[in-house]
Amino acid sequence: MPVTESDEDATVVGATVVGATVIGATVIGATNPTAARSRLRQTRLQWHVLTSNIMQKAAFGFIALLCLTAILAPYVVPYPAAIGGQVSMNEILEAPSWTHPFGTDEFGRDIFSRVLYGVRVSLMASVIVISIAIGLGSAFGVIAAGVGGIVDEVIMRTTDIFLAFPVAVLAIVITSFWGGSLRNAIIALGISWWPWYARLVRGTALSIRERPYVIAARALGTSPLRVMFSHILKNSLGPTLVLASLDMGAVILMLATLSFLGLGAQPPTPEWGLMINQSRTYFLSAWWYMAFPGLAITLTVFSFSILGEGLGEVLNPKSRGQG
Amino acid sequence: MEEVLRIRDLRVGFEVYRGFVDVLNLGELSIQRGESYGLVGESGAGKTVLALALLGLLRRPPAVIHASEMRLGGVDLLSISPKELRALRGRHIAMIFQDPMSSLDPVYTVRSQMIGVIRRRSGVDRAAALQRTLEYMRLVELPDPETIVEKYPHELSGGQRQRVIIALALSCGADFLIADEPTRNLDVTVQASILKTLYRLRQELGVSVLFIANSLALVSAMCDRVGILLHGRIVEAGTVREIVEDPMHPYTLDLLRAVPRKGETLLDDETHLVEVECHSGCWHFARCRARGPVCESAEAPVLLPISETHVVACVRAATAPPAILADQPLGLGCVPATTGDLVVPHQAPPGDS
Numbered sequence: 010m011p012v013t014e015s016d017e018d019a020t021v022v023g024a025t026v027v028g029a030t031v032i033g034a035t036v037i038g039a040t041n042p043t044a045a046r047s048r049l050r051q052t053r054l055q056w057h058v059l060t061s062n063i064m065q066k067a068a069f070g071f072i073a074l075l076c077l078t079a080i081l082a083p084y085v086v087p088y089p090a091a092i093g094g095q096v097s098m099n100e101i102l103e104a105p106s107w108t109h110p111f112g113t114d115e116f117g118r119d120i121f122s123r124v125l126y127g128v129r130v131s132l133m134a135s136v137i138v139i140s141i142a143i144g145l146g147s148a149f150g151v152i153a154a155g156v157g158g159i160v161d162e163v164i165m166r167t168t169d170i171f172l173a174f175p176v177a178v179l180a181i182v183i184t185s186f187w188g189g190s191l192r193n194a195i196i197a198l199g200i201s202w203w204p205w206y207a208r209l210v211r212g213t214a215l216s217i218r219e220r221p222y223v224i225a226a227r228a229l230g231t232s233p234l235r236v237m238f239s240h241i242l243k244n245s246l247g248p249t250l251v252l253a254s255l256d257m258g259a260v261i262l263m264l265a266t267l268s269f270l271g272l273g274a275q276p277p278t279p280e281w282g283l284m285i286n287q288s289r290t291y292f293l294s295a296w297w298y299m300a301f302p303g304l305a306i307t308l309t310v311f312s313f314s315i316l317g318e319g320l321g322e323v324l325n326p327k328s329r330g331q332g
Numbered sequence: 333m334e335e336v337l338r339i340r341d342l343r344v345g346f347e348v349y350r351g352f353v354d355v356l357n358l359g360e361l362s363i364q365r366g367e368s369y370g371l372v373g374e375s376g377a378g379k380t381v382l383a384l385a386l387l388g389l390l391r392r393p394p395a396v397i398h399a400s401e402m403r404l405g406g407v408d409l410l411s412i413s414p415k416e417l418r419a420l421r422g423r424h425i426a427m428i429f430q431d432p433m434s435s436l437d438p439v440y441t442v443r444s445q446m447i448g449v450i451r452r453r454s455g456v457d458r459a460a461a462l463q464r465t466l467e468y469m470r471l472v473e474l475p476d477p478e479t480i481v482e483k484y485p486h487e488l489s490g491g492q493r494q495r496v497i498i499a500l501a502l503s504c505g506a507d508f509l510i511a512d513e514p515t516r517n518l519d520v521t522v523q524a525s526i527l528k529t530l531y532r533l534r535q536e537l538g539v540s541v542l543f544i545a546n547s548l549a550l551v552s553a554m555c556d557r558v559g560i561l562l563h564g565r566i567v568e569a570g571t572v573r574e575i576v577e578d579p580m581h582p583y584t585l586d587l588l589r590a591v592p593r594k595g596e597t598l599l600d601d602e603t604h605l606v607e608v609e610c611h612s613g614c615w616h617f618a619r620c621r622a623r624g625p626v627c628e629s630a631e632a633p634v635l636l637p638i639s640e641t642h643v644v645a646c647v648r649a650a651t652a653p654p655a656i657l658a659d660q661p662l663g664l665g666c667v668p669a670t671t672g673d674l675v676v677p678h679q680a681p682p683g684d685s
Contacts, residue, residue, distance in 0.1 A: 157391075220434060221429050221430070221431050221434040221435045222434060222435050222436055222437040222438070223437075224384075224389060224429070225427070225429050225435045225436070225497070225500075226437065227387075227389055227421070228387050228389060228421055228422070228426065228427040228429075229421060229422040229426065229449050229500065229501070229504070230418050230419060230420070230421035230422035230423065230453070230504075231422075231449070231452070232418065235452075240437055243437075243439050244437070244438070244439055
């Protein structure tokens with residue numbers, strides 16, 4: 010059984026030259042499979058699919074770098090003082106140079122430091138947004154599918170109401186009610202984002218609900234709640250994770266949008282959208298002020314959407330050959 | 333003898349978009365303690381629906397269930413709450429499902445599935461649950477349980493998976509087991525060895541079994557009594573010997589003839605469960621080989637006793653049985669002989685891969 014599986018994988022992935030050697034090794038490894046080893050083999054295979062495409066490799070590398078930056082930001086930022094409200098009047102709006110690679114802003118703060126620190130702000134905020142969305146969405150989705158009937162109807166019509174508004178509009182409305190702050194923007198986005206996850210999880214859960222193993226679990230007297238959360242939900246998480254990684258980019262963009270409109274992060278937080286907003290005044294004289302935060306947003310969003318596509322391929326073996 | 337299961341006038345149907353589909357209409361069914369009852373019928377006859385109805389696993393609506401009596405080991409299944417019914421599942425009644433390939437949750441190892449069920453059911457600690465898991469895995473003749481217990485379902489063969497499922501079903505001490513085509517999708521040698529295991533377990537543990545299958549051969553090897561199910565109705569029931577050696581209902585004859593034997597043309601049945609304009613109350617009328625003018629009555633034939641244990645729902649069989657058998661040369665002696673060989677109790681089975 011494990012051998013045939015890897016055989017399939019080998020033929021499919023074999024299309025990429027680099028892959029052949031890796032896969033060959035795993036097939037040999039499969040002759041003596043222990044649970045741990047075959048899991049490792051599978052992980053390696055998925056890793057391989059994820060990094061077989063040059064674009065995906067680059068995107069993956071960039072995101073890894075971003076994550077590292079986000080974690081280490083306080084230590085790697087060259088001018089930690091630039092993150093706060095420090096003002097150095099003698100180096101206002103300086104063009105990029107060796108001392109300030111991305112130039113400085115209207116308060117003389119190092120833009121490179123601020124963009125670097127912005128990684129931390131953006132990633133953390135969007136991870137929280139996605140977590141809220143997945144948490145609410147998958148709970149409601151699995152309950153809708155599992156309980157059915159009137160509960161399903163109520164939850165799904167609620168998502169319809171939410172989905173009737175574009176996310177941006179909904180988030181803008183919520184934040185303008187609560188007042189603009191990064192925290193409120195995060196909560197607002199989480200609230201406007203969950204219906205997508207609820208629908209996705211419900212759809213997947215509906216098909217998983219009728220799988221023999223779910224009925225078998227019920228036949229063994231497993232409680233409905235446990236069936237819902239540890240059997241149905243756990244099996245419907247695959248597509249959710251793909252959606253999450255695709256959404257990361259969109260959430261980052263939306264957070265930047267809200268900050269740009271003054272409804273998200275407030276100065277002096279080094280948030281990319283906010284920085285672009287502040288740079289508008291100096292756009293004609295200091296191109297670097299707007300360009301670098303914008304570039305950061307673009308690259309990050311782009312990388313996440315490529316990563317999402319890659320993950321989709323990993324989780325859907327049928328699409329591997331065509332990639 | 334003590335009755336484990338007793339069903340009277342069970343009717344199950346489904347509300348569908350265009351109306352109501354009547355799926356099951358059982359007059360009477362009772363299973364004694366330690367007995368194995370075989371239920372045979374083609375796909376769509378309502379076998380699985382019966383099993384799910386017994387476990388209370390049919391979603392209502394669309395399912396509609398009516399019964400005069402439904403008792404399991406003295407518990408009235410009709411009056412207990414869903415919670416009580418859930419407590420019953422696994423503890424007194426367990427089910428082995430059709431498809432071993434998909435009856436185990438793919439995201440958990442065998443170990444966590446079994447330990448989880450055992451712990452929730454009997455409240456023992458992790459170590460004791462693991463102990464019991466291994467015990468049951470040995471009981472169902474899984475080779476090397478210490479290795480298998482760490483694996484994910486996709487890493488196991490069909491036979492191994494089905495054994496894990498049997499172990500899972502028995503692990504909470506169920507005394508009534510529903511085996512719904514437990515050997516489907518398995519090749520014949522594995523099938524034989526799984527059946528042997530089931531047969532041995534039944535004798536060792538004294539569990540009663542409702543064995544569901546679509547082949548009389550399997551059932552006659554496993555069971556004491558057999559019921560033939562057609563369109564949700566039992567058309568013939570009796571001991572295995574009576575059904576196999578002295579079948580009365582034309583459909584039973586068809587089932588027996590459907591078992592391939594050397595030098596004999598197989599039954600070719602063109603009209604398989606198609607909707608035929610029915611002029612008769614008899615469900616088998618449309619494809620019956622022994623139908624006659626007497627069958628064209630409007631009423632459905634009722635189960636009539638042939639002997640103390642043998643009943644049949646056929647107008648002609650009850651009035652003139654030999655007339656049916658006369659134009660049906662069958663050579664039935666073969667069936668019990670071949671199936672008798674299938675099960676050799678108390679013998680180590682060949683390891684299935």
